Amino acid sequence: MTGNDRSPLFLPVIYLGGLIFGFGLAISGMARPEVVLDFLQFDDLGLLFVMGGAAVVTGITFTVATRYLGDAPLTGREYTRRLKDFDRNVVIGGAIFGVGWGLSGICPGAAYASFGVGNYPILYAVAGMFLGAYAQGYWRARQSNDADAADATSG
Amino acid sequence: MSALTPLLTASELFPRGVLPYLLGGLLVGLGAAVIYLATGIIAGASTFLESTLSYVSDVPRFNRFKYVRSRGWRLVFTAGIVSGAAVWGLVLAPDPGIWTTDVQWWRLLGGGFLVGVGTRLGKGCTSGHGVCGTGSLSNTSLVNVATFLTVAIGTAQLVQALGVSP
Numbered sequence: 001m002t003g004n005d006r007s008p009l010f011l012p013v014i015y016l017g018g019l020i021f022g023f024g025l026a027i028s029g030m031a032r033p034e035v036v037l038d039f040l041q042f043d044d045l046g047l048l049f050v051m052g053g054a055a056v057v058t059g060i061t062f063t064v065a066t067r068y069l070g071d072a073p074l075t076g077r078e079y080t081r082r083l084k085d086f087d088r089n090v091v092i093g094g095a096i097f098g099v100g101w102g103l104s105g106i107c108p109g110a111a112y113a114s115f116g117v118g119n120y121p122i123l124y125a126v127a128g129m130f131l132g133a134y135a136q137g138y139w140r141a142r143q144s145n146d147a148d149a150a151d152a153t154s155g
Numbered sequence: 156m157s158a159l160t161p162l163l164t165a166s167e168l169f170p171r172g173v174l175p176y177l178l179g180g181l182l183v184g185l186g187a188a189v190i191y192l193a194t195g196i197i198a199g200a201s202t203f204l205e206s207t208l209s210y211v212s213d214v215p216r217f218n219r220f221k222y223v224r225s226r227g228w229r230l231v232f233t234a235g236i237v238s239g240a241a242v243w244g245l246v247l248a249p250d251p252g253i254w255t256t257d258v259q260w261w262r263l264l265g266g267g268f269l270v271g272v273g274t275r276l277g278k279g280c281t282s283g284h285g286v287c288g289t290g291s292l293s294n295t296s297l298v299n300v301a302t303f304l305t306v307a308i309g310t311a312q313l314v315q316a317l318g319v320s321p
Binding site: 022 | 286291
């Protein structure tokens with residue numbers, strides 16, 4: 001997908017999808033860290049309905065699309081599941097994310113939505129997420145360089 | 156008595172009711188579904204971090220083809236999320252207006268940092284794994300979600316027990 005074979009509607013539809021997504025996050029309260037923390041402290045289990053409701057809709061959509069539809073109209077992409085590989089990092093990363101989520105009550109999509117409801121202190125969390133993503137990328141780039149160097153000397 | 160007990164329990168577990176949560180969740184799913192049906196793309200919110208870093212960083216990891224190729228539409232997706240939330244929060248909500256959190260800045264910054272590290276290492280977040288991954292019954296996503304949910308509950312309970320509030 002180079003951009004040439006994308007429909008002119010590609011970006012407007014991405015924007016529309018993001019708009020509905022963010023609207024939903026705001027209605028659900030997930031844009032408020034307090035609501036998420038209430039859930040994690042078992043004071044209000046409503047968030048189960050956010051995750052559950054969303055997963056039911058995507059589940060039905062994915063199932064119908066992969067079984068009965070051909071290619072996506074705006075990109076020509078095939079509807080596939082494109083599953084991510086499982087490795088140790090899925091668990092380690094999930095655990096680190098869990099500590100961060102439990103500490104702050106904020107995850108990426110909800111943080112962007114939180115900024116949308118005018119919650120400017122959330123920029124601390126957004127800045128933290130960029131710093132964390134940068135640190136992770138920088139560290140793993142160095143790590144793979146070290147591994148390459150080790151391979152070169154041993155091989 | 157026995158008929159009332161479940162009702163009382165339910166209202167304790169859901170003090171704000173379930174409707175806004177359910178409606179919000181269905182819309183979050185609908186947003187992801189619109190994008191998937193139109194483009195075949197499974198929308199995650201956390202890859203935005205890496206793809207946007209490719210604008211300002213020379214680190215090769217952030218400049219891999221898949222990030223540079225997708226960074227434009229990921230900015231648009233995020234702009235959509237911000238403006239969609241604004242439409243509800245600032246215009247259509249029963250009490251429209253700017254809302255700010257009382258959670259302390261160091262919790263937001265430190266927690267955000269760990270979220271940044273963890274979602275990238277673990278290949279996704281609550282939208283990529285939690286909504287889209289569980290929706291497609293991906294084992295990788297189910298393991299990731301079970302892990303971050305369990306650890307987050309433990310962390311939040313611990314922080315509360317230490318007397319940190321909010």
